[in-house]
Amino acid sequence: MNERAVNIKVGNVDGKSVIYWMSREQRAEANFGLLAASEYAKEHRLTLVVTFCLVSEFLGAAPEAFAFMGEGLPEVEADLKAKNIPFRLLHGHPPTKVAGFAKEIEAQAVFVDFDPLRIKRAWCSELLLQFAGSVFEVDSHNIVPTRLASGKKEFAAYTIRPKINKLLPRFLVEPPELAAEEGVQKLYENDFSVFESLPKNRYFRGGRGAALPKLKEFLDEKLDGYARDRNNPTKDAQSELSPYLHFGHISSLEIALAVSGAKANEESKAAFLEELIVRKELADNFCFYCEDYDNENSLEPWAKANMAITDEEPREYIYSQEEFEEAATHDELWNTAQNELKLKGKIHGYMRMYWAKKILEWTPGTKDAFKIATYLNDRYALDGRDPNGYAGIAWSIGGVHDRAWPPRKVFGKVRYMNYNGCKSKFDIKKYILKIKELSGKGQGELF
């Protein structure tokens, strides 16, 4: 069994099959949960079956996110079929449906994806109660598994970086290839038509077949200039891989190996790997060890004391959730970022910070800012509902993983960002024009 797997329940079932319950890692390749289940099936002479359970609502996600996911699932089915592995699409409350399916096919064990979000952990706990067999949890999302990287909530990137770097040589290695199953398997007829009527994001197509060319385009055309241009929202210097990483259409391990081996500027490679490994894995650490990852209770003591003062300060502008959602603030730059979110399903990384910090500045207090930023990001971002989003919002609004700065109005000691700061970094008019030109290509028409 690979060292990414943790046996979270020792069962007492002698079954005929083993299930890999695919959830966060929606791919057949470089998937350690699937590999571990395959190994277990071979060792115990059981049939391997993969299942995915579709819910009709997930943390407020817009239909475009479901459509994006729906573009990937038939590819998963086909890739598994090529390995003679059955794939079953279920619908409904996941733990109940997976436990029911396990009973139906007499499963001895279920392998689940590691996921630090509360909803996924609650599903997993329910499965433990409803299923009598063994349950294994496998971390295939982080290059260094979260549980191994650190046993506690890390204070900042500088505290987790040495821990990750120490273990990296052990985990930053080519994953084994998935072996085909032998014998005649019962292959299921899955119906994906439920996704057909959903509105699609016209900028991003979901699935591994779209993720791999995106990676290639990044390696060939953007990686070299990443260190120089990634913080400039008028340039397309970032990889745009976050929606694919979020749904697991591609793994960070595959990307990191490709980037490490690429012929490109070393500074750019290092800057990219810092984001993809240290920052991304710090976000999983944050959500795993802090249940309040999406609210003000996640703040460090200095930031809580700060919040007690700044929440009392009068704001120059106050907007409702609806006004933010409609991009109806006085600030054209902020409205543009919000329109980018709605059109494209993703805001440029630099503008994401400005976007969240202004929500803090224009709401009555920190608690409201967390609620509104989380609602908007989870609803409209293709890569939302993700530890990276919760950590990014907590960093922007509450100084999580950051330090105290010289006090400013409304922000207090939380790092401040303003329009003039953006003006000195990039051509604001050019960014606004660029997003206007997106209209008609993204999730909707806004201008």
Ligand SMILES: Cc1cc2nc3c(=O)[nH]c(=O)nc-3n(C[C@H](O)[C@H](O)[C@H](O)COP(=O)(O)OP(=O)(O)OC[C@H]3O[C@@H](n4cnc5c(N)ncnc54)[C@H](O)[C@@H]3O)c2cc1C
């Ligand atoms: C307020 C706010 C909200 C955010 N919401 C999300 C979100 O919902 N989903 C999401 O994936 N990221 C989020 N981020 C983090 C970051 O902005 C995005 O990961 C990045 O913009 C994604 O675009 P990309 O893939 O082109 O990034 P690239 O620059 O190409 O980076 C490659 C990958 O590295 C990781 N990464 C990059 N920057 C960060 C970071 N600051 N923290 C953690 N991981 C990082 C991501 O997995 C990203 O896909 C948020 C940041 C902030 C400040």
